[in-house]
Amino acid sequence: MSFRSVAIIGLGLLGGSTGLAVQKFLPDVQTTGWDANPETRARATERGLVHTVHDSAEDAVRDADLVILCVPVGAMGAAAAAIAPALRADVVVSDVGSSKQFVAKALAEALPGVAVIPAHPVAGTERSGPDAGFATLFQKRWCIITPPADADPAQVAALSQFWEALGAKVELMDAQHHDLVLAVTSHLPHLIAYTIVGTADDLEGVTQSEVIKYSAGGFRDFTRIAASDPTMWRDVFLSNKDAVLEMLQRFTEDLTALQRSIRVGDGQALFDQFSRTRAIRRSIIEEGQDDARPDFGRSDHAGS
Numbered sequence: 001m002s003f004r005s006v007a008i009i010g011l012g013l014l015g016g017s018t019g020l021a022v023q024k025f026l027p028d029v030q031t032t033g034w035d036a037n038p039e040t041r042a043r044a045t046e047r048g049l050v051h052t053v054h055d056s057a058e059d060a061v062r063d064a065d066l067v068i069l070c071v072p073v074g075a076m077g078a079a080a081a082a083i084a085p086a087l088r089a090d091v092v093v094s095d096v097g098s099s100k101q102f103v104a105k106a107l108a109e110a111l112p113g114v115a116v117i118p119a120h121p122v123a124g125t126e127r128s129g130p131d132a133g134f135a136t137l138f139q140k141r142w143c144i145i146t147p148p149a150d151a152d153p154a155q156v157a158a159l160s161q162f163w164e165a166l167g168a169k170v171e172l173m174d175a176q177h178h179d180l181v182l183a184v185t186s187h188l189p190h191l192i193a194y195t196i197v198g199t200a201d202d203l204e205g206v207t208q209s210e211v212i213k214y215s216a217g218g219f220r221d222f223t224r225i226a227a228s229d230p231t232m233w234r235d236v237f238l239s240n241k242d243a244v245l246e247m248l249q250r251f252t253e254d255l256t257a258l259q260r261s262i263r264v265g266d267g268q269a270l271f272d273q274f275s276r277t278r279a280i281r282r283s284i285i286e287e288g289q290d291d292a293r294p295d296f297g298r299s300d301h302a303g304s
């Protein structure tokens with residue numbers, strides 16, 4: 001089986017990118033969409049993020065055989081409830097949320113009897129809103145699908161093929177494992193970036209202008225991450241609380257060990273740790289997993 005009509009609920013960075021990518025890489029597939037924000041719906045129409053932007057969630061999903069919820073994790077339950085009355089009997093409902101156990105539970109509760117197969121394309125930028133999306137966002141990026149135990153294998157295969165057609169590499173994973181892995185590789189780095197930029201701003205003598213003036217290097221990378229959408233990330237941390245707190249505990253212990261090495265002057269320990277992490281970065285680049293996003297999707301491009 002393959003999908004012929006895809007409805008996208010939430011037309012921000014992820015929803016807009018999905019709509020544009022389907023039009024570019026699956027030109028025979030019909031796309032519809034809806035967003036709770038009327039201004040976003042108007043802008044999505046102007047940019048052609050999907051073929052048809054509808055005025056109601058129900059109208060957007062009525063003919064769809066695949067619905068993808070692209071709203072903040074905390075809004076998944078409400079978005080699912082809004083589409084529930086109009087879904088086709090054979091529909092597959094999926095999502096792009098950054099945490100998976102919470103979303104799986106919210107969707108299962110709001111959509112009893114519906115085939116729900118959660119997913120997470122691990123691709124994004126610090127931008128949000130209907131101007132932020134671009135068709136190549138998913139190229140060579142992972143898309144992790146977390147099917148429930150009773151999922152139909154044919155539907156899982158169809159969803160995998162859908163994301164592969166948009167350029168992604170697909171991996172199937174247990175939702176709990178997903179949340180633990182992403183807590184380390186995505187959620188914790190964002191928490192650290194939010195913290196360091198706030199700390200620098202708070203420190204006496206480090207004025208806003210100095211932060212900008214001397215932020216050409218590493219700190220500038222942190223400011224990019226720390227510019228990420230506040231609603232999205234509030235929801236990520238609240239929805240993946242246990243895994244994030246567990247990883248934060250580990251991180252704090254490791255930070256304390258480095259702190260001690262500095263205090264006691266253990267240069268060898270510092271050198272060994274920095275050599276280890278440099279090798280990790282190099283292996284990521286050799287595997288072709290470096291940041292392949294075009295500038296279009298990043299700092300010079302519009303979006304909030």
Ligand SMILES: NC(=O)c1ccc[n+]([C@@H]2O[C@H](COP(=O)([O-])OP(=O)(O)OC[C@H]3O[C@@H](n4cnc5c(N)ncnc54)[C@H](O)[C@@H]3O)[C@@H](O)[C@H]2O)c1
Binds near residue numbers: 099121128130
């Ligand atoms: N930004 C990233 O880097 C990234 C990457 C992968 C996955 N995600 C996940 O994708 C989802 C969307 O994130 P985004 O970056 O596209 O955010 P975004 O802010 O760009 O877009 C979200 C859109 O959802 C709309 N919305 C909110 N509540 C709604 C509701 N109840 N019904 C309909 N529309 C609603 C908003 O108006 C907004 O336009 C989140 O769950 C996030 O965790 C984000």
Ligand SMILES: O=C(O)C(=O)C[C@]1(C(=O)O)C=C[C@@H](O)C=C1
Binds near residue numbers: 097121122228
């Ligand atoms: O590159 C970025 O700006 C991102 O934050 C993208 C990123 C990530 O942490 O890798 C952020 C959240 C997602 O759920 C997936 C991807």
